[in-house]
Amino acid sequence: MMGREAEVFDLGYQRYTGLRQGRNRARWSLFVNGVRTLLGIGRGGKSKILPILFFISAMTPAVVFVVLLAFIGDLVEAAEAGDFIPGPADYYGIVAVVLVLFGAIMAPELLGPDRRDNVLPLYLVRPLSTLDYLGMRLAALAAIVLVLVYSGQALLMAGLMLTADVPLDYLRDNWEDIPRILLMGAVITLFISLATLAVSAYVTRRAFAAAVIIVIYIMVSTVISGLTFAENCTNTEAGFGDEFRLDGRDCDYIIGDVAPYVALLNLSEATDGINALVFDLPAQSPSTIALEELPDWAPIGMYLFWTALPAAALWNRYRRLRL
Amino acid sequence: MRYAVFMPPLLEAHSLTKHYGRTVALDGVTFEVNEGVTGLLGPNGAGKSTAMKLFLGLIPPTSGSALILGQEPYRSPEGRNRIGYMPENDCLPSDMTATEFLMLMAQLSGLPPSQARTRTADVLRHVGLDEERYRPMHEYSTGMKQRVKLAQAVVHDPVLVLLDEPTAGLDPDGRQEMLRLIDRTSRSFGISVMLSTHLMGDVERIADSVLVLESGQLSQEGAVASLTQETETLLIEVADGVDAFAAILAERGVEANVDGALVVIEHAKEEDYDIVRDAAVDAGARLRRLAPARRTLTDIFRGDRS
Structure with missing residues (x-):
């Protein structure tokens, strides 16, 4: 028996009568789009190389620390002997450079193409404000940076626990490190995300934006570190990891007494000061001793300044953008 | 309710x-x-x-x-x-x-x-x-x-x-x-x-x-x-004898401008339609088009709002 032949009917245009989820859906979609852009999802293999390399780079200090811990053996003994034991606070100091490089290279991808290809008006005629747009771009970058910093810290924490005689004892004795890690991760993430996005807001081409960020961060920091380098302190000859805390304020600086204030301009120290406060650490290098001569709130003020400035620059750029 | x-x-x-x-x-x-x-x-x-x-x-x-x-x-x-x-x-x-x-x-x-x-x-x-x-x-x-x-x-x-x-x-x-x-x-x-x-x-x-x-x-x-409504301008297109047609119109008191086969009467009145019909017959001209002109948006754009 022959059945009826199949027919294809064109139903024509159909009106959409389904769910409309409003502004939060728009925000979330923009956030997801940003994350996909940063991770190269939906793009060719080449787009995924950089995120993978940065993930490896962010994990490397944690892996090295864990290897060091394995060689140290008894942590309690080592601590009593005054040996260097790598910990969560040290990780942030090292990984910051990797995160800045990540932000420098990836943040321009979030803002540049939208401006270059003139896509922004299409976003902003939908239920999104300029603040929503910038907020979601910031959130996307911050989410990836957070994943990088917390992954490394999680690995390091696991290493510290596993190299301790009784892992749970280590966790019980050092539980305070967990909120510190979380707080400091958020602090460093906000700073790097805002700073790199702010530069990307003014420089459209990725290579230029990345170059500007690296030059500002590394060159300026190097110059200021040089100018505020502490000399003639009692233990500046100490080895890596040794404390530089001084009993007296007896350091000399190339630029004299203004060194502590000039040190506030040092971008690389913007988060180190908070790190020292959060983890209750002494100065980590001769170039940060100058900051210790300032009141305790100075690092917080310095951090707030260095996050508020790029935030204002970012907002100013987009507020004035002719759409 | x-x-x-x-x-x-x-x-x-x-x-x-x-x-x-x-x-x-x-x-x-x-x-x-x-x-x-x-x-x-x-x-x-x-x-x-x-x-x-x-x-x-x-x-x-x-x-x-x-x-x-x-x-x-x-x-x-x-x-x-x-x-x-x-x-x-x-x-x-x-x-x-x-x-x-x-x-x-x-x-x-x-x-x-x-x-x-x-x-x-x-x-x-x-x-x-x-x-x-x-x-x-x-x-x-x-x-x-x-x-x-x-x-x-x-x-x-x-x-x-x-x-x-x-x-x-x-x-x-x-x-x-x-x-x-x-x-x-x-x-x-x-x-x-x-x-x-x-x-x-x-x-x-x-x-x-x-x-x-x-x-x-x-x-x-x-x-x-x-906006593009009909105007008082009458457009007439004739096939042959356009000059004779225009001359008869003039004789009968209807002022017309000739542009090739197109004859244009500005400010046409109702009775002009009959005059045009009769003139076409008398001149032996074949009437191809007889219609009031419509304003175009171009006219409006140029400021012709009559």
Whole structure:
């Protein structure tokens, strides 16, 4: 028996009568789009190389620390002997450079193409404000940076626990490190995300934006570190990891007494000061001793300044953008 | 008991003014736009793009108000999920495919991902980009890009779509195709259209009503049919004996201008029609056309508002 032949009917245009989820859906979609852009999802293999390399780079200090811990053996003994034991606070100091490089290279991808290809008006005629747009771009970058910093810290924490005689004892004795890690991760993430996005807001081409960020961060920091380098302190000859805390304020600086204030301009120290406060650490290098001569709130003020400035620059750029 | 549902106009401008520094882009214009296709006509610099940006909430008004579906789009972004916009300039991310881009645009208008995917496929089929939907958009021709721009404007099924110079940069075939698509968007899809252009032919062909902006002020508004209504000018086309025909008209007191086979009588009266008929018979001229002239939007644009 022959059945009826199949027919294809064109139903024509159909009106959409389904769910409309409003502004939060728009925000979330923009956030997801940003994350996909940063991770190269939906793009060719080449787009995924950089995120993978940065993930490896962010994990490397944690892996090295864990290897060091394995060689140290008894942590309690080592601590009593005054040996260097790598910990969560040290990780942030090292990984910051990797995160800045990540932000420098990836943040321009979030803002540049939208401006270059003139896509922004299409976003902003939908239920999104300029603040929503910038907020979601910031959130996307911050989410990836957070994943990088917390992954490394999680690995390091696991290493510290596993190299301790009784892992749970280590966790019980050092539980305070967990909120510190979380707080400091958020602090460093906000700073790097805002700073790199702010530069990307003014420089459209990725290579230029990345170059500007690296030059500002590394060159300026190097110059200021040089100018505020502490000399003639009692233990500046100490080895890596040794404390530089001084009993007296007896350091000399190339630029004299203004060194502590000039040190506030040092971008690389913007988060180190908070790190020292959060983890209750002494100065980590001769170039940060100058900051210790300032009141305790100075690092917080310095951090707030260095996050508020790029935030204002970012907002100013987009507020004035002719759409 | 039945209650009447108040539906605000799609667009409302009340004393809408926009200054850029000392430049007045829009100067206190007041108008409404309702369903159908509305043409926003005006020369470059007339304030068309500024008006569109005000209605889209991209810029704030200096004074007055621009309402879209009864809401101020600049202050309440939520109200923008039922409007679409197709800009004049290039606006497509070069490294994305049309499918990716439209899905994102649909979700940015509040559609859930699964619905956005379905709508994307449907809309790309309707604009004729079914085959090319997975190609990066930097490989597209100008005509294809224009169609993607239209597709992203309607992917979320808006009530109203604002199109800024949609036929700009297209060749004659591409222009016809785009006009056909816009016409379909309104007639078949049921989406109202506001079309900003300086090409009167585009508006005459597809618009139901028109707003004419000149130097930031509204100079004309109304239905295209009423603006292009019949005039008192009578157009006559005859095949042979045009000179004899014109001479007889003159003898009978009807002043006519001859331009080739076309004879034009300005300010024609009702009885002139009979005189024309008789003169054609007497001159042995074959009458091919006898009709009152209609004003074109070009006439309106040039200031001929008689």
